[in-house]
Amino acid sequence: MKLRNRVILITGGSRGLGKSMALGCAAEGGEVIITGRSSVQPEWVYQYEQVSYYQQDVGCLESTKKVLERVFNQYAQIDVLVNNAGINRDHLFKDMSLDDWNEVINTNLTGPFICSKAVLPYFIDQGYGKIINISSAAATRVNIGQANYCTAKAGVEMLTKVLAIELPRIGNITVNCIQPGVFEEGMGEELMSREKVWDKYKPRFASGRPGYGNELASSLVFLASDESNYINGHVLEVNGGLMWV
Ligand SMILES: NC(=O)c1ccc[n+]([C@@H]2O[C@H](COP(=O)([O-])OP(=O)(O)OC[C@H]3O[C@@H](n4cnc5c(N)ncnc54)[C@H](O)[C@@H]3O)[C@@H](O)[C@H]2O)c1
Structure with a gap:
């Protein structure tokens, strides 16, 4: 039970x-709050006493x-912020509209900025807190058709590193990042459903397969737990071994 008595907020955790x-x-014993844009709580949340759902737009302060405020009123503490919410609007650059660009930057990069800024006063008062950003292999590898997504995710990794140096000066706060490769859940599922695209990607994976959500979750649990207290400013690649190009 590595997360007993820990309150963890995961943005965009509805699916x-x-x-x-x-x-x-x-x-692992954590109290978890997930968020999403919809006003309707996802069905699966009803099955788990330790999971609550709140409506949120990460692009809106x-x-x-x-x-x-709601989290703090309910739990009187907030220990971990996971900046997970993300979208993609893939187009070749020549076809990418300003809206495609702005939507992705707003959710994937400004979102983590807003959420980190909003949680900071709570972390300072508590004298403790962990921010864990979710980037993507696209942060450090070129994906054609993802100028907006790659740029936003590269920004998230740099935001991680800057905050990791700044925030410990004002409290016992760490900032780390998980960089997922391709997973069976979420966006990865969509990628694999396009057979031709997946055929092209597959040889890049030493593991020869996508990851499973629980294989990402175990890395998050480690970074969210006290076992990682001396890790700060780190980008943890979780991808089964992924070639550069
Ligand atoms: N699935 C993969 O293979 C993969 C690989 C690399 C990185 N990632 C990253 O992992 C994170 C989760 O992605 P996923 O694959 O689970 O995608 P997903 O589309 O299944 O889930 C995204 C979640 O974000 C929420 N969301 C979107 N915009 C939001 C907003 N403005 N405010 C609040 N919530 C919002 C959605 O409601 C949803 O719950 C993303 O940051 C994504 O970039 C995923």
Whole structure:
């Protein structure tokens, strides 16, 4: 029970990898709050006493502040923020609209900025907190058709490193990042459903297979637990061995 008495907020956890990480944290005794844009709680949440769902748009500071107030009122603490919410709007650059660009940057990069900023006063008051950002292999590898997504994810990794140096000066706060490869859940599922695309990707994987959500969740549990207290500013690649190109 590595996360007993820990309160973990996972943005965008209604499905996909966020759901896998929520279940992983709950299995280790954590109290988990997941968020999403919909006003309707996902059906699966009703089955887990330790998981709650709140509505949030990570691109909106007001919406995020309200979520954090609610979390604090309910649990009187917030220990871990997981910046997981993400979208893609893939197009070749010549066809990418300003809206495609702005939506992805707003959710995937400004979202982690907003959520980290909003949680900081709570972390400072507590004298403790962990931020864990979810980037992507696309942060350090070129994907044609993902100028917006690759740029946002590269930004998330740099945000991780800057905050990891700044925030420990004002509290016992660490900031780390998990860089997933391709997973069976969420966006990865969509990628693999396009057979031709997956055939092209597959040889890049030493493991020869995508990851499973629980294999990402175990890394998150480690970074969210006290076992990782001396790890800060790290980007943990979880991809089964992924070639560069
Ligand atoms: N699945 C993969 O193979 C893979 C690989 C690399 C990185 N990632 C990253 O993992 C994270 C989770 O992705 P996923 O694959 O589970 O995708 P997904 O589409 O299944 O889940 C994304 C979640 O984010 C939520 N969301 C989207 N915009 C939001 C907003 N503005 N405010 C609040 N919530 C919002 C959605 O409701 C959903 O719950 C993303 O950051 C993604 O970039 C996924």
